[in-house]
Amino acid sequence: MALIDVSEYENVNISSIDSQHLRIIKIINTLHDVMGFEADNTIKVLLKQYSKVLQKSFETEEKYMKQVNVVNYISHKLEHDRYLKKIADYTEKVDSGSAVVDEGFVKSLRNWFINHQEFKDKKIGKVLYSKGIR
Template sequence: MGLIDWDETMSVGVEEIDIQHRQLILLVNESYEALQRHDEDKIPALLEKMKEYAAVHFETEESYMKRNNYPGLEAHKLKHVRFKKDVEEFQQKKYEKTNLSKLFVYLSRWLTRHIMDEDKRYTVYMRSKA
């Protein structure tokens, strides 16, 4: 069992975005599993990969919201910027033990809440317009 388990309740109803969310969760789980195996040396590279993938995914989401004239786009973009900054802050702290456990609590909470709340909000809006 990973740190986060994707299930249908997390679907935003857009296949491309669901696939990316699953991939993002997979990358977070991979880093978490490295921690559980005491393979801490692998974590920096895995987290960097996760951060890069998150950037690609945020671009997909933002252009989707833009194409659909979603009024919450700017506020949503700020949440993505914040996430990137927070992850970078953890990276700068050199992955000390306490920092690492905080990081995984942060990642699992952020991703779950962001997908369930912020991301679902734009699909609800798009659906109400259709």
């Protein structure tokens, strides 16, 4: 069973943000499916993809937030920046063999995503939608 049920994903109603969120979910689900089965190299490649997709998604949201002057831009961006750093640090540890992608780690990815989506992204989605952005 997928770690994150895509059918339960609640859209923010901004198409580029939603499609990037779905890519994030897909990588989290894939990591969950293959951890412990696939070679370390596959896991490392997936982690790198995860960083790239996150970065792209954050850039999109930040561009829109600046465009419409969203009030909580700074705190939202800070949350993005801190998370990218956290993932980069973990990736480095996995690369050097001092950390592994396990159940706990993959669940932490899911939790961050769901939390961030609920308390940050849905809010900007509403603001953007009200300004006519789709």
